[in-house]
Amino acid sequence: MKNPSLAKMEFNNFGLRLGKIFFNLAIFLLIFCVCGMVSLLSTAFLFLVGAVVTILSMGTIFVYAPNFWNSIIAGMNATANFFSFVIGNAYIFLSIVMALSIASIVILALDRQNKHIPRIVVASIVLVVALLMMIFVASGVIA
Amino acid sequence: MKKLSVKITGVPKKVHLYTLVDGQMIKLKKNQFGAYEGEFETEKENVAVEVFRSLELLGKLWWLYSLITFIVSVLGIFEPWYDRKCIALECKYVVSLKETSEIKINLKPLSKEGKAVDVESDSEVMEVNNAFYIDKKAKLRWRLMLAFKIIIWIVAIILAIYFIAINI
Numbered sequence: 213m214k215n216p217s218l219a220k221m222e223f224n225n226f227g228l229r230l231g232k233i234f235f236n237l238a239i240f241l242l243i244f245c246v247c248g249m250v251s252l253l254s255t256a257f258l259f260l261v262g263a264v265v266t267i268l269s270m271g272t273i274f275v276y277a278p279n280f281w282n283s284i285i286a287g288m289n290a291t292a293n294f295f296s297f298v299i300g301n302a303y304i305f306l307s308i309v310m311a312l313s314i315a316s317i318v319i320l321a322l323d324r325q326n327k328h329i330p331r332i333v334v335a336s337i338v339l340v341v342a343l344l345m346m347i348f349v350a351s352g353v354i355a
Numbered sequence: 356m357k358k359l360s361v362k363i364t365g366v367p368k369k370v371h372l373y374t375l376v377d378g379q380m381i382k383l384k385k386n387q388f389g390a391y392e393g394e395f396e397t398e399k400e401n402v403a404v405e406v407f408r409s410l411e412l413l414g415k416l417w418w419l420y421s422l423i424t425f426i427v428s429v430l431g432i433f434e435p436w437y438d439r440k441c442i443a444l445e446c447k448y449v450v451s452l453k454e455t456s457e458i459k460i461n462l463k464p465l466s467k468e469g470k471a472v473d474v475e476s477d478s479e480v481m482e483v484n485n486a487f488y489i490d491k492k493a494k495l496r497w498r499l500m501l502a503f504k505i506i507i508w509i510v511a512i513i514l515a516i517y518f519i520a521i522n523i
Contacts, residue, residue: 325371
């Protein structure tokens with residue numbers, strides 16, 4: 213089959229594939245950052261669950277599960293560590309999210325064959341959310 | 356100067372079609388109804404209109420591009436799947452031009468064989484080629500890529516288990 217610009221077509225397809233990968237990565241990383249920041253709430257929630265169970269069972273929980281509070285504390289440590297890790301590297305993660313969003317928007321917008329409006333809109337929202345989160349972290353609202 | 360209007364309808368979203376008129380690729384724009392339209396001008400009496408589908412795995416550097424995207428997408432986790440069916444289409448028509456001619460190509464639903472398009476035109480049209488087919492080269496490359504991915508994932512899982520076991 214005659215195809216005068218096969219290399220160009222191949223490169224365009226490759227670019228489009230990269231754009232979609234960047235889009236997927238940006239969303240995943242943003243969800244990761246949001247989960248990290250929300251994990252502080254889960255630390256408090258775990259403590260609350262432990263306290264409520266202890267009170268409602270009037271202490272008998274320790275008979276059935278002697279390591280109950282150890283498990284609760286281990287869970288709280290894990291969520292607190294996760295929160296610290298995400299906050300400590302928030303600028304890096306959020307910068308990567310913004311870079312990936314911008315890259316995917318540019319690549320998808322350059323595709324002449326098809327319009328990728330839903331992906332471009334979602335990537336724009338991801339970019340704005342990441343920017344807002346970075347502002348919150350920088351201002352000390354979340355820290 | 357004779358003008359030929361080309362219109363292609365029935366193209367699914369994930370299918371990329373390319374159109375050549377006398378060996379020259381023409382750019383088609385999508386209209387509000389989802390059809391692709393374009394124009395071509397020539398002095399010739401007859402032109403050959405070809406429509407084909409470009410499969411990603413048929414390119415010369417398919418191995419390099421798929422390796423790069425595999426790595427960038429974290430071992431293929433965030434990568435869209437390549438087309439598994441590898442259905443290609445080849446259609447070529449010779450159109451006898453008037454001052455202004457129009458050819459409307461309606462793509463049929465993708466299938467492994469059979470006629471690929473229906474053509475309507477106000478000019479005389481001679482069919483040279485019109486078929487769907489499974490591109491065996493693309494299919495083989497798809498299988499090679501799948502095997503490569505599975506091997507890498509198995510190795511990655513084994514390494515992960517090993518390092519977790521060491522740390523415990």
